[in-house]
Amino acid sequence: xxxxxxxxxxxxxxxxxxxxxxxxxxxxxxxxxxxxxxxxxxxxxxxxxxxxxxxxxxxxxxxxxxxxxxxxxxxxxxxxxxxxxxxxxxxxxxxxxxxxxxxxxxxxxxxxxxxxxxxxxxxxxxxxxxxxxxxxxxxxxxxxxxxxxxxxxxxxxxxxxxxxxxxxxxxxxxxxxxxxxxxxxxxxxxxxxxxxxxxxxxxxxxxxxxxxxxxxxxxxxxxxxxxxxxxxxxxxxxxxxxxxxxxxxxxxxxxxxxxxxxxxxxxxxxxxxxxxxxxxxxxxxxxxxxxxxxxxxxxxxxxxxxxxxxxxxxxxxxxxxxxxxxxxxxxxxxxxxxxxxxxxxxxxxxxxxxxxxxxxxxxxxxxxxxxxxxxxxxxxxxxxxxxxxxxxx
Amino acid sequence: xxxxxxxxxxxxxxxxxxxxxxxxxxxxxxxxxxxxxxxxxxxxxxxxxxxxxxxxxxxxxxxxxxxxxxxxxxxxxxxxxxxxxxxxxxxxxxxxxxxxxx
Amino acid sequence: xxxxxxxxxxxxxxxxxxxxxxxxxxxxxxxxxxxxxxxxxxxxxxxxxxxxxxxxxxxxxxxxxxxxxxxxxxxxxxxxxxxxxxxxxxxxxxxxxxxxxxxxxxxxxxxxxxxxxxxxxxxxxxxxxxxxxxxxxxxxxxxxxxxxxxxxxxxxxxxxxxxxxxxxxxxxxxxxxxxxxxxxxxxxxxxx
Numbered sequence: 001x002x003x004x005x006x007x008x009x010x011x012x013x014x015x016x017x018x019x020x021x022x023x024x025x026x027x028x029x030x031x032x033x034x035x036x037x038x039x040x041x042x043x044x045x046x047x048x049x050x051x052x053x054x055x056x057x058x059x060x061x062x063x064x065x066x067x068x069x070x071x072x073x074x075x076x077x078x079x080x081x082x083x084x085x086x087x088x089x090x091x092x093x094x095x096x097x098x099x100x101x102x103x104x105x106x107x108x109x110x111x112x113x114x115x116x117x118x119x120x121x122x123x124x125x126x127x128x129x130x131x132x133x134x135x136x137x138x139x140x141x142x143x144x145x146x147x148x149x150x151x152x153x154x155x156x157x158x159x160x161x162x163x164x165x166x167x168x169x170x171x172x173x174x175x176x177x178x179x180x181x182x183x184x185x186x187x188x189x190x191x192x193x194x195x196x197x198x199x200x201x202x203x204x205x206x207x208x209x210x211x212x213x214x215x216x217x218x219x220x221x222x223x224x225x226x227x228x229x230x231x232x233x234x235x236x237x238x239x240x241x242x243x244x245x246x247x248x249x250x251x252x253x254x255x256x257x258x259x260x261x262x263x264x265x266x267x268x269x270x271x272x273x274x275x276x277x278x279x280x281x282x283x284x285x286x287x288x289x290x291x292x293x294x295x296x297x298x299x300x301x302x303x304x305x306x307x308x309x310x311x312x313x314x315x316x317x318x319x320x321x322x323x324x325x326x327x328x329x330x331x332x333x334x335x336x337x338x339x340x341x342x343x344x345x346x347x348x349x350x351x352x353x354x355x356x357x358x359x360x361x362x363x364x365x366x367x368x369x370x371x372x373x374x375x376x377x378x379x380x381x382x383x384x385x386x387x388x389x390x391x392x393x
Numbered sequence: 394x395x396x397x398x399x400x401x402x403x404x405x406x407x408x409x410x411x412x413x414x415x416x417x418x419x420x421x422x423x424x425x426x427x428x429x430x431x432x433x434x435x436x437x438x439x440x441x442x443x444x445x446x447x448x449x450x451x452x453x454x455x456x457x458x459x460x461x462x463x464x465x466x467x468x469x470x471x472x473x474x475x476x477x478x479x480x481x482x483x484x485x486x487x488x489x490x491x492x493x494x495x
Numbered sequence: 496x497x498x499x500x501x502x503x504x505x506x507x508x509x510x511x512x513x514x515x516x517x518x519x520x521x522x523x524x525x526x527x528x529x530x531x532x533x534x535x536x537x538x539x540x541x542x543x544x545x546x547x548x549x550x551x552x553x554x555x556x557x558x559x560x561x562x563x564x565x566x567x568x569x570x571x572x573x574x575x576x577x578x579x580x581x582x583x584x585x586x587x588x589x590x591x592x593x594x595x596x597x598x599x600x601x602x603x604x605x606x607x608x609x610x611x612x613x614x615x616x617x618x619x620x621x622x623x624x625x626x627x628x629x630x631x632x633x634x635x636x637x638x639x640x641x642x643x644x645x646x647x648x649x650x651x652x653x654x655x656x657x658x659x660x661x662x663x664x665x666x667x668x669x670x671x672x673x674x675x676x677x678x679x680x681x682x683x684x685x686x687x
């Protein structure tokens with residue numbers, strides 16, 4: 001039986017980390033992710049975990065420490081937000097390029113300037129091309145579950161990539177909600193033991209890691225990294241299946257909510273997906289054919305699956321809680337629109353809303369407005385492809 | 394896996410064959426690479442003048458002065474790059490250097 | 496869908512409105528409810544007005560926005576009445592609970608014509624008398640449960656007692672003080 005509890009999103013992640021009892025946790029705490037190392041340090045002080053906790057002097061150092069630890073074959077994590085993630089940037093590529101399955105809860109927060117500490121996805125969306133696996137969570141339960149699932153993906157021998165496990169800063173990280181916790185023994189069984197064949201501290205098999213790579217080999221090594229992402233695509237469904245059998249919670253690349261006969265749909269990530277589901281329920285009660293897709297795995301991007309899910313939809317709004325300042329829409333929009341290109345005749349009309357930047361509250365009315373706008377899109381009455389939701393004009 | 398063979402050629406391994414992330418999964422692989430081939434000048438050891446004081450051994454940046462039973466040996470020419478640092482530190486002028494005739 | 500109760504808390508940074516909302520969520524969870532308890536975050540400053548929220552229901556609530564049309568509003572600091580529109584969006588079928596030593600009738604004219612239930616509770620006094628300190632959280636919590644009926648009273652009292660017993664296992668006086676404050680507030684809240 002699952003253990004019924006109520007935890008904030010951060011508490012849920014810290015609890016997951018406790019259950020894992022990792023070898024090394026290196027961190028430089030930053031709002032709104034601070035709770036994760038803070039709560040973990042109490043577990044450590046109480047003797048509930050046996051990890052090595054490294055309090056670094058910056059996020060750059062924290063990620064460097066993680067890389068060093070992971071090179072020695074240690075189960076390693078850090079947690080961060082916003083500018084903390086930005087300061088790690090150089091090392092994000094090192095971690096993925098060196099194929100180190102480091103776990104990193106990212107508690108999504110906006111970037112400055114203007115100075116803002118509230119939620120949006122600018123941080124992790126900016127890091128979408130750093131070679132990390134990225135998982136997104138609607139609530140505390142999913143943030144908790146994604147931590148274990150993420151570990152299994154990252155540590156899979158055919159993958160060996162670092163994983164960002166994202167949830168919305170404050171909205172879910174500091175919101176208290178019910179949660180079903182998994183028993184310790186089941187967690188241990190699910191995550192298993194981790195041993196990387198390549199380890200810096202194995203005297204029987206000396207190894208040099210991270211050497212200079214000349215142009216003659218660099219592309220081959222980068223292609224190996226691509227292959228690791230392709231392998232992730234192959235192994236993720238099996239990991240979801242196993243997790244479903246363990247907990248009864250069935251996950252996939254994305255959640256399809258009332259999509260069976262939907263003509264209008266929105267694509268959304270993290271906490272606002274829950275708000276949007278309530279809107280779908282209201283509109284469905286009025287007989288409107290609306291649905292929702294909530295992306296869980298954003299890297300690797302489930303391109304074919306998204307295209308298939310949208311092949312019968314007439315109009316789609318992709319919701320981005322981060323702009324890319326490319327003047328052609330947010331990051332999720334670009335990916336989704338790209339995924340649908342080969343649908344040809346069946347291709348839906350796809351528009352983009354940038355929403356909820358810097359913690360702007362996303363209300364049911366806002367989402368209802370999006371479905372209303374999609375009626376016009378479906379009718380072909382134009383409108384900008386790339387818009388801001390709830391902006392004061 | 395070593396990607397530069399003993400004759401200095403780059404092995405044309407495919408991405409499938411290379412160790413992940415360029416890791417070198419064995420120790421002491423520098424010994425297998427013929428960097429002596431990069432030499433322009435070549436040193437010579439005059440054994441008669443040498444007192445085996447060992448000043449030259451640690452100054453060699455390429456560890457190319459082998460020591461056996463407390464005595465220095467002739468150069469390891471597979472790795473000596475002919476930099477001449479050893480000659481500068483020798484108090485007895487027990488080494489010379491000249492352009493290598495290849 | 497079963498009825499969901501939405502509550503909005505108004506307080507000042509440092510007074511514990513956020514903690515109170517989390518305590519309410521905790522208490523409701525302990526009686527088998529689905530809960531949300533969350534603050535509205537910003538640059539936290541001592542004394543600045545802050546809001547916190549609760550959703551309490553028999554089913555999981557997926558909505559993750561703030562609450563604009565609450566069933567109940569709780570005002571932890573009476574002085575906020577003159578600077579904030581505390582009844583904004585508040586349902587007439589619900590009510591407002593204010594930490595004050597005044598009678599509800601004396602405060603109604605500060606509430607911009609709000610026609611619903613107005614309740615007051617002298618949480619500061621109860622706290623001073625039972626706990627020896629001005630910690631209005633526990634009395635406010637008791638008053639909210641009494642007025643809103645969101646949790647069955649007997650169930651609430653027994654679950655809170657159990658919770659205090661685990662929290663303050665070695666301090667019997669703290670458990671007693673908190674329980675007295677809780678029960679008194681449920682009796683002394685005016686206007687319900």
